Every structure is written in structure tokens, then in C-alpha cells.
Amino acid sequence: MLTKLPFDAAIDLESLQKRTSEKWRHYPADVLPVFVAESDFPLAEPIAQRLRAAIDSGDLGYAQPLGLGEAYASFAQQRYGLTVDPADVHALPEVMVGVAEILRAISALGGFGDEVIINTPVYPPFFSTIQEAGWTISDAPLRRDGTRFALDFDAVEARMRDGARVLLLCSPHNPVGRVHTSEELRELAALAQRYSVIVLSDEIHAPLVLPGATFAPFSAVANGYGITSVTITSASKGWNTAGLKCAIAIGSDDASRELLRRLPNAMTERTGHLGVHATIAAFTEGIPYLDIVVAHLDGMRAQLRYIFDRAGLNAIRFTPPDAGYLAWLDCTALGLDHPAATFYKRGKVALNPGTAFGKAYPQWVRFNFATSTAIVEEAARRMSTALTQTG
Ligand SMILES: Cc1ncc(COP(=O)(O)O)c(C=O)c1O
Structure with a gap:
């Protein structure tokens, strides 16, 4: 079952694609990025206010x-x-x-x-x-x-x-x-x-x-x-x-x-x-904002398995994390040579390859879920598409 998470309504892909950070510019625009550890959440208002005040007064x-x-x-x-x-x-x-x-x-x-x-x-x-x-x-x-x-x-x-x-x-x-x-x-x-x-x-x-x-x-x-x-x-x-x-x-x-x-x-x-x-x-x-981030991530962690299963990714194994927004996915059962490369080439979704984290992990990928339910669902859909295509 999917639940409505606190930031779901505030996150929209079109606005995110206007961002120019590593997450949104490293790959071509038609690739959905769920790799580098940046979140898609709106900026905390106390931070935005303080930055605006610094800029307005030329405090740079x-x-x-x-x-x-x-x-x-x-x-x-x-x-x-x-x-x-x-x-x-x-x-x-x-x-x-x-x-x-x-x-x-x-x-x-x-x-x-x-x-x-x-x-x-x-x-x-x-x-x-x-x-x-x-x-x-x-x-x-x-x-x-x-x-x-x-x-x-x-x-x-x-x-x-x-x-x-x-x-x-x-x-x-x-x-x-x-x-x-x-x-x-x-x-x-x-x-x-x-x-x-x-x-x-x-x-x-x-x-x-x-x-x-x-x-x-x-x-x-x-x-x-x-x-x-x-x-x-x-x-x-x-x-x-x-x-x-x-x-x-x-x-x-x-x-x-x-x-x-x-x-x-x-x-x-x-x-x-x-x-x-x-x-x-x-x-x-920023603690009230952090509490909302934590509630959102807790909710996403709880529904990630459901989202993957619904997309047909039942063979991917993972244990929900105790902290953070990174899911470490075991793709061994998919039988792919290079899971992250397959998802990228055939599904246009960018994850981190497991080998970057240790040479014993060619069958693993890292998935960043600090985003909306809709974007996580889209990433899962693209991963699933990658598995049904050949070449
Ligand atoms: C464990 C860990 N350390 C350090 C960093 C990067 O921190 P910095 O950009 O401040 O070097 C990250 C970023 O994802 C991280 O996950």
C-alpha cells in the first residue's frame, strides 16, 4: 500500500530538472537520476531565509x-x-x-x-x-x-x-x-x-x-x-x-x-x-524540518518493497536502512553482468554501481530514495523496463 508522504506534493520532476547540481546535470535530461546523495526535498525555510538575508546584504x-x-x-x-x-x-x-x-x-x-x-x-x-x-x-x-x-x-x-x-x-x-x-x-x-x-x-x-x-x-x-x-x-x-x-x-x-x-x-x-x-x-x-524529512524517509523506506514488487522487481533483495535515504540493492537474482549499466542503458535510470563501494559487489546497486513516491515509482518502472528489453 502506498501512503502520502510529507513532501510528495511539493516535489515535481519538471522543477527538479531545472536544477543544475551534479544529480541533475551529470546525465542527459532523459535519464532519471537516483544515484548521488542529494535529496529532492524543498529547502528548509529557516535556511532559505538566512541565505536570502546574506545575499540581500551582500554578505558574501x-x-x-x-x-x-x-x-x-x-x-x-x-x-x-x-x-x-x-x-x-x-x-x-x-x-x-x-x-x-x-x-x-x-x-x-x-x-x-x-x-x-x-x-x-x-x-x-x-x-x-x-x-x-x-x-x-x-x-x-x-x-x-x-x-x-x-x-x-x-x-x-x-x-x-x-x-x-x-x-x-x-x-x-x-x-x-x-x-x-x-x-x-x-x-x-x-x-x-x-x-x-x-x-x-x-x-x-x-x-x-x-x-x-x-x-x-x-x-x-x-x-x-x-x-x-x-x-x-x-x-x-x-x-x-x-x-x-x-x-x-x-x-x-x-x-x-x-x-x-x-x-x-x-x-x-x-x-x-x-x-x-x-x-x-x-x-x-532546522529541527522541525529535519523531523519532516525523517518522517518522509521512514514512510518511503516502508513502501519501497511494495513499489519494487508492484513494478515486477520482486527478485531484487534489500534490507531497509536504519538511517538515511540510500537503499543497497542486491540484484544477484536478476542474472545481469552489470546491473547499474543495464538499468542505465536500457531503462534510462541512473543508480550507483556496487563495485564503486567494494570489489565484492558487482551484483549490487545503490538507490537514492530521497524523493517523491511518484519519482521512486518511475525509477522502479524504468528498472523493470530495462529487464524486459534486450541489447
Ligand atoms: C559517508 C559520507 N561521507 C562524506 C560524504 C561527503 O561529504 P562531503 O561532501 O562533505 O565531503 C558523503 C556524501 O554522500 C557520505 O555519504
Whole structure:
């Protein structure tokens, strides 16, 4: 059964096609994009108002992130029950720039080209960013826990024992949508303590934790273990502001504070000033909007199976995510060589190919459902058409 979701009436394909962002311009106009993690939701009004005010007053100079720390501290307290000292919050242009620069800062303190543990399948820029910073990848793949993916502590420990010095955690996890439990994060923190591993926790999807899951910020868990951890996050997924270039890194122990002090001044200078405005508005006045986003995604997650089945996509397997708007689809039963390429070429619908997230996933695709029911139905229809055509 389909339900009317909060943003359904506000989203229309013709208006979206006038957008000029990556999602709407990467492929030709006749391709329906459900790939990159941008949402199709209308902009939150408090953000729109703040951006309009900045433009109207010509406030378009270099970023001066006054108020950013306080804004995040109030959000973290309200949303996660986490106490953050605003002085521990540092502005960055992007989450991944932050990861690269923190790795460089760790290198500068001694050692270069060490290994960073990741848990595939995982957000593709994890691979490139680690390499860009001069480190190498040490994969501890997620394990299958029934139909769900979860951290594999044996694999993580083996990589740590092999000498990896950093773990880049994706929490919540993209693309599998897992919210790691606090027990799991404690186990991870205990391993990090035993092997002196620094944990960088990418919590960009945390504002989008959906009903049924409880998000634990890694810094809160790490507290009792005396380990070094940095949290990196932004408002860009919850409020769809990725193009405005503003993220934050938060230190929560002496060593991580020292690392963040070593970040180049250019980090703040390269942060987008409009991004700072938008992020402050999101974290302080954007919670009612975020609640609507979460309700919409929760509803979409609940009807995705029905939409796929009704389109004849019964053979696609997926487990609804705990957080976010990405569905990680197992297309093995379709018997295709390249599922994403087939959907694109024959159905004119763009999804992310699984191999971008880990080489063990040629039969998987990632589907972005942060849109209207009508557009998700159209994407499913196109995927289904692709399966009935040949050539
Ligand atoms: C886990 C994860 N980290 C980072 C990013 C990108 O963040 P940024 O554009 O701020 O680097 C994304 C975007 O989808 C993501 O899913």
C-alpha cells in the first residue's frame, strides 16, 4: 500500500530538472537520476531565509565561522544527548577534505603512508581520499548478519594487529544504512585502545537516523577508553546543502584537540561562507524540518518493497536502512553482468554501481530514495523496463 508522504506534493520532476547540481546535470535530461546523495526535498525555510538575508546584504565574503560551534553543540545536545564544547568544533569545506587533512596531520606527527582501516562496502571517496593523503587502505569488510550488514570485529582486529594506525568509521554506514549499536561501538573502542588506533568517525548521515534505531556518537562511547577520536560531520545530508561547502570536525580528547589545532588555517578560509550561514540555521532552527524529512524517509523506506514488487522487481533483495535515504540493492537474482549499466542503458535510470563501494559487489546497486513516491515509482518502472528489453 502506498501512503502520502510529507513532501510528495511539493516535489515535481519538471522543477527538479531545472536544477543544475551534479544529480541533475551529470546525465542527459532523459535519464532519471537516483544515484548521488542529494535529496529532492524543498529547502528548509529557516535556511532559505538566512541565505536570502546574506545575499540581500551582500554578505558574501570569506567564511568566519562564529556561532558554528554553538549551533552544533545545541543540536548534538538536543538530538543525541551529547555535550560538545563549542571550542572543539572546527570548520571545514567538506567532510572528505577534513578526513584528508586529519590524516596529513597524523602523518606529520610521525610516520607516513600507514594503513587506514575501512569497512567495505563503503562510500567510494573513502578509497580515493585515503590514498590522496598518502595512506594505504586496509579493508575489514562488513560481515553479513542474516540479511543485515555489521562490523566484523575479527577482521577489524586482524587489520589492527597487522599494524593499521587509523580506522575511518562510517557511522551511520553508507551504503548499507546500518546504525552501529553502542555495544558495537564499545567493542570497536576497546580494540582501538588495545592497538592504539585513532578513530575518525564520519557521522554525516547521523541527523537522518530513522525511527527504530538509536544513534550513538562515537565520541560519547570512546570517552571511557582513553583513545583518540575525531568526529566529522555536516548538515549537508540532513538539509541538502552539499554545494555550500561547510562541514565540521569535532575533537573530544586531548590528542584529537591537538590534531585539529594542527589543521591548516586554509581549512576555515576555504569553507563556504553561505555554508556557515546554512549550517547554523540548520542546526538551530532546522529541527522541525529535519523531523519532516525523517518522517518522509521512514514512510518511503516502508513502501519501497511494495513499489519494487508492484513494478515486477520482486527478485531484487534489500534490507531497509536504519538511517538515511540510500537503499543497497542486491540484484544477484536478476542474472545481469552489470546491473547499474543495464538499468542505465536500457531503462534510462541512473543508480550507483556496487563495485564503486567494494570489489565484492558487482551484483549490487545503490538507490537514492530521497524523493517523491511518484519519482521512486518511475525509477522502479524504468528498472523493470530495462529487464524486459534486450541489447
Ligand atoms: C559517508 C559520507 N561521507 C562524506 C560524504 C561527503 O561529504 P562531503 O561532501 O562533505 O565531503 C558523503 C556524501 O554522500 C557520505 O555519504
